Amino acid sequence: MARSLMRNQQPGHTLQPTALVNEAYLRLAQGNTQFENRAHFFGAAARAMRQVLVQYARKRQSLKRAAGVQRVTFSELEIAAAEPDWDVLALDEALGELEKADGGLCRLLELRYFTGLGLEEIATMQGASLSTVKRDWAYARAWMQERLASV
Numbered sequence: 001m002a003r004s005l006m007r008n009q010q011p012g013h014t015l016q017p018t019a020l021v022n023e024a025y026l027r028l029a030q031g032n033t034q035f036e037n038r039a040h041f042f043g044a045a046a047r048a049m050r051q052v053l054v055q056y057a058r059k060r061q062s063l064k065r066a067a068g069v070q071r072v073t074f075s076e077l078e079i080a081a082a083e084p085d086w087d088v089l090a091l092d093e094a095l096g097e098l099e100k101a102d103g104g105l106c107r108l109l110e111l112r113y114f115t116g117l118g119l120e121e122i123a124t125m126q127g128a129s130l131s132t133v134k135r136d137w138a139y140a141r142a143w144m145q146e147r148l149a150s151v
Helices: 002-006 017-030 038-067 088-101 105-113 119-127 132-147
Strands: none
Touching: 017 038, 038 088, 038 105, 038 119, 088 105, 088 132, 105 119, 105 132, 119 132
16 A cells, blocks of 8 residues: 555655554554444545655655755556656645545545555445546546646
8 A cells, every 4th residue: 555655755765655554553543443344444544644644744844944855745656647746745735625625535535645545446445336436536636636736
């Protein structure tokens, strides 16, 4: 999961996929949450990974001014078309806006970006048809690209 998310990170990136998964696990374990089903677990895992990456990006950005550190970015890797690298903090802000407008589309993006689930898996977990999930994915991806084009 996390390995696909972080595959295109720059050399020397200190947050490795194993560390991301460990940090996300610690956040999930602290919550004492009983997961209702697989979809609930993956949704919580995606949210935890998002929080870890955002916290890491904010920390790196605060060091950027003093040490000349570059911005932390990543790209969606499972799409055949080339995707731009997006700043994690800008992505988090955009996801927050999308969550206010349409929570379902936000969860879809989180599941794809942060857990690396395929559209078929998401459709099964959400009890939706694959064609509906594909349509929602196309819309959510276009919305996100437009929102982040100016970043």
